[in-house]
Amino acid sequence: MTSIVPKEQSSENKKDLSTEEHEDFRLFGLIAFLIADGMTFAGFFAAYLTFKAVNPIGPDAIYELELPLPTLNTILLLVSSFTFHRAGKFLEKNEAKQCQKWLLLTFLLGVAFLISQMFEYFTLPFGLTDNLFASTFYALTGFHGLHVTLGSIMIMIIWWQTRVPYGRVNKENIFPFEAVELYWHFVDGIWVVLFIILYLL
Amino acid sequence: MTISLKPNNSSPEKLQPTGWLKYISFSLDHKVIGLQYLVCGFFFYLIGGSLAGAIRLELTSPLSDFMPREVYNQVLTLHGTIMIFLWIVPVVNGAFGNYLIPFYVGARDMAFPRLNAVAFWLIPPSGLLLITSYFINGAAQSGWTAYPPLSITTPAAGQIIWILSVLLLGGSSIFGGINFIATILKLRRPGLKLMQLPMYCWAMLGTSILVVLSTPVLAGTLILLSFDIVAHTGFFNPGLGGNVIVYQHLFWFYSHPAVYIMVLPAFGLVSEILPIHSRKPLFGYTTMVFSIMGIVVLGLVVWAHHMFTSGTPPWMRLFFTIATAFIAVPTGIKFFNWVATLWGGKISLNGAMLFSCGFIINFVLGGITGVALAQVPFDVHVHDTYFVVAHFHYIVYGGSVFVIFSSIYHWFPKFTGKMLNENLGRFHFIITFIGFNLCFAPQHWLGLNGMPRRVAEYDPQFELINQISSVGALLMALSTLPFLWNIFQSILYGDDAGDNPWDALTPEWLTSSPPPVENWEGEAPLVLEPYGYGEKNSNKIKDQK
Numbered sequence: 001m002t003s004i005v006p007k008e009q010s011s012e013n014k015k016d017l018s019t020e021e022h023e024d025f026r027l028f029g030l031i032a033f034l035i036a037d038g039m040t041f042a043g044f045f046a047a048y049l050t051f052k053a054v055n056p057i058g059p060d061a062i063y064e065l066e067l068p069l070p071t072l073n074t075i076l077l078l079v080s081s082f083t084f085h086r087a088g089k090f091l092e093k094n095e096a097k098q099c100q101k102w103l104l105l106t107f108l109l110g111v112a113f114l115i116s117q118m119f120e121y122f123t124l125p126f127g128l129t130d131n132l133f134a135s136t137f138y139a140l141t142g143f144h145g146l147h148v149t150l151g152s153i154m155i156m157i158i159w160w161q162t163r164v165p166y167g168r169v170n171k172e173n174i175f176p177f178e179a180v181e182l183y184w185h186f187v188d189g190i191w192v193v194l195f196i197i198l199y200l201l
Numbered sequence: 202m203t204i205s206l207k208p209n210n211s212s213p214e215k216l217q218p219t220g221w222l223k224y225i226s227f228s229l230d231h232k233v234i235g236l237q238y239l240v241c242g243f244f245f246y247l248i249g250g251s252l253a254g255a256i257r258l259e260l261t262s263p264l265s266d267f268m269p270r271e272v273y274n275q276v277l278t279l280h281g282t283i284m285i286f287l288w289i290v291p292v293v294n295g296a297f298g299n300y301l302i303p304f305y306v307g308a309r310d311m312a313f314p315r316l317n318a319v320a321f322w323l324i325p326p327s328g329l330l331l332i333t334s335y336f337i338n339g340a341a342q343s344g345w346t347a348y349p350p351l352s353i354t355t356p357a358a359g360q361i362i363w364i365l366s367v368l369l370l371g372g373s374s375i376f377g378g379i380n381f382i383a384t385i386l387k388l389r390r391p392g393l394k395l396m397q398l399p400m401y402c403w404a405m406l407g408t409s410i411l412v413v414l415s416t417p418v419l420a421g422t423l424i425l426l427s428f429d430i431v432a433h434t435g436f437f438n439p440g441l442g443g444n445v446i447v448y449q450h451l452f453w454f455y456s457h458p459a460v461y462i463m464v465l466p467a468f469g470l471v472s473e474i475l476p477i478h479s480r481k482p483l484f485g486y487t488t489m490v491f492s493i494m495g496i497v498v499l500g501l502v503v504w505a506h507h508m509f510t511s512g513t514p515p516w517m518r519l520f521f522t523i524a525t526a527f528i529a530v531p532t533g534i535k536f537f538n539w540v541a542t543l544w545g546g547k548i549s550l551n552g553a554m555l556f557s558c559g560f561i562i563n564f565v566l567g568g569i570t571g572v573a574l575a576q577v578p579f580d581v582h583v584h585d586t587y588f589v590v591a592h593f594h595y596i597v598y599g600g601s602v603f604v605i606f607s608s609i610y611h612w613f614p615k616f617t618g619k620m621l622n623e624n625l626g627r628f629h630f631i632i633t634f635i636g637f638n639l640c641f642a643p644q645h646w647l648g649l650n651g652m653p654r655r656v657a658e659y660d661p662q663f664e665l666i667n668q669i670s671s672v673g674a675l676l677m678a679l680s681t682l683p684f685l686w687n688i689f690q691s692i693l694y695g696d697d698a699g700d701n702p703w704d705a706l707t708p709e710w711l712t713s714s715p716p717p718v719e720n721w722e723g724e725a726p727l728v729l730e731p732y733g734y735g736e737k738n739s740n741k742i743k744d745q746k
Contacts, residue, residue, distance in 0.1 A: 011287045024385040029313055032379040043418035043451055047425065047436070050447050057442070128432060132442045135434040139425060 030128045048136045080109035081188045097165045103159040110152040147187045154180045211319040229314035236301030242292035249283035257674035260667045265657035273657035274342035281345030286370045287328045293466040304709035305399045307390025307725040312383035320376035327369035334362035349437035364423045371416045378412030397729045404469025407497040411458040419455035445526045453504035461500040467604035477705045479546030480556040482732040485538040494529030499528045510584045525575035552626025556607030563599025588648025616701045618714040619695030636676025707731045
């Protein structure tokens with residue numbers, strides 16, 4: 001076995017190197033980033049669970065949460081994941097109008113989630129600095145809300161870019177769409193974990 | 202699906218500045234970015250080193266007479282933060298990783314060149330932010346660990362700027378880590394298998410996994426800490442019902458792997474340098490790979506050995522003691538492999554080789570004290586004393602920084618096309634090695650006898666040993682002068698290096714020095730045996746010339 005394969009002196013090598021192609025691994029990079037992002041949440045969850053286990057809240061502190069609104073929020077986000085998926089199906093079939101319709105619906109569901117979350121914030125009986133549970137609650141849901149906000153903005157960018165004929169996202173250049181979709185599913189998944197840990201446990 | 206490396210209508214590389222201007226531009230070339238990391242890191246090394254000098258000057262006398270205590274605390278915090286986050290982590294990962302990894306995998310650039318440039322350009326602003334915080338009501342005073350409640354009660358402005366700066370640097374580190382993982386796993390030249398890659402690729406793969414998994418946890422923790430400081434929440438404030446131990450767990454979940462983020466790439470670099478300068482194949486390639494991955498896995502589950510005095514329950518002490526002792530196994534395998542690589546080799550004692558050997562000696566000493574520190578009874582005795590300072594500096598200075606110097610001596614001909622003066626290099630090594638050991642070896646004694654760390658004033662009985670240590674620090678400071686002189690002298694008047702002055706087989710030497718923009722004029726060479734030195738392959742090296 002030779003250790004070094006010498007440079008081949010064929011005329012083929014004189015071709016313009018800038019047209020060299022390689023596999024698209026932007027999705028791979030995004031997944032690596034989402035793992036990192038997920039670790040941030042994992043840190044928050046670990047902190048929350050430890051606080052819950054070893055730092056009992058005072059007897060008169062209020063930390064009961066109402067369930068109906070967050071359940072509605074969970075449904076909103078899960079449905080939005082589905083509508084995003086539908087939009088993707090239409091984009092693959094080159095039906096941009098339908099795709100845009102479903103994207104808009106996804107965006108509206110995301111905004112509805114944020115409004116509902118805001119409503120919950122303003123109706124809760126405790127504030128950010130009331131007790132340890134309250135602080136952790138707002139930090140966790142707030143950090144997730146930040147992700148939903150960014151996701152909603154990105155959905156609107158994708159919505160704008162799928163317009164015919166000037167948009168840059170279409171069946172041939174589908175990566176931006178896939179990236180936002182993956183991010184959105186990730187944010188939904190985090191919410192489900194958050195819902196279980198924060199509201200149900 | 203495939204994508205073109207460059208869009209057909211615009212060619213960003215053609216818009217890049219050329220000449221020295223490219224080094225201060227938003228360049229996408231991995232070699233330029235690597236050197237940007239290196240020079241920027243060295244600049245911060247000089248600043249952090251000056252701060253270390255100030256600390257040693259203060260400690261030459263038992264009273265805090267050189268600077269006020271508050272200033273001492275700030276200098277201490279800045280020294281730690283700068284050296285870790287702005288010098289060692291960016292240089293062993295960013296600088297050499299960016300320069301070498303694309304060569305090693307046979308690629309023309311990193312997987313995400315723009316992300317790469319962004320990752321570098323986050324570093325200078327955050328470094329300047331950190332330093333300027335000194336002039337805004339004082340820098341952070343709570344050490345590089347920023348333990349609450351100390352970090353909550355010291356002046357807020359400096360601490361918040363410190364958090365902001367570390368968050369930016371953490372972001373830079375994560376972007377770099379993602380880039381390295383994608384480059385090593387996805388951008389390999391067709392025909393090159395993972396087990397044929399040079400060892401530094403494996404070290405960077407392991408390091409990047411640690412970066413991606415652990416840095417975000419630090420980011421989350423610091424966000425919570427900043428809430429405590431700015432919004433007066435009580436996450437880590439016992440007065441408000443919070444828990445400081447949770448901070449320590451989350452902090453060390455990052456900061457213990459951070460030690461491996463600093464030394465694993467150094468292990469990889471040494472594995473590249475030793476075979477070339479001893480003309481022998483790297484001993485035990487497969488065991489090296491598995492020990493790196495073993496260190497990665499174990500490195501994630503040993504963090505609480507920093508917290509034996511924080512009231513950890515006995516089962517936790519037991520688990521973390523055993524897990525920490527286990528890390529000595531893969532690390533030991535690597536050291537025996539390096540010694541076996543040197544054994545019977547045709548060793549050239551040049552700057553690169555000397556610094557690598559110095560690394561082996563220092564790191565073994567630091568590793569032994571590390572295993573000792575993992576034992577609870579011993580740790581309880583020396584926790585927060587100068588023993589820990591000595592151990593830590595044997596790992597990160599005697600380990601990582603020695604390797605950085607070794608790597609600069611080794612790859613300088615590739616970076617610039619000029620040779621360094623080897624006699625000056627040997628001189629540099631001797632002063633650094635003597636100065637380093639004179640500075641830190643006595644600190645073991647100080648720690649065992651109970652001198653606490655991070656305090657400007659100490660018991661007068663420790664004065665003499667502290668003065669000896671300060672003389673060592675002075676030698677270390679002076680040792681930078683022949684090095685800098687060597688660098689400038691060689692860039693201006695050095696001998697031409699040629700493409701491959703070390704007769705090396707790894708791919709970065711199979712192109713011109715300095716390499717062209719896309720690394721190779723033609724197709725990338727397929728290097729299947731990067732360590733095929735020795736009699737069997739001696740003819741191939743001649744053919745290659």
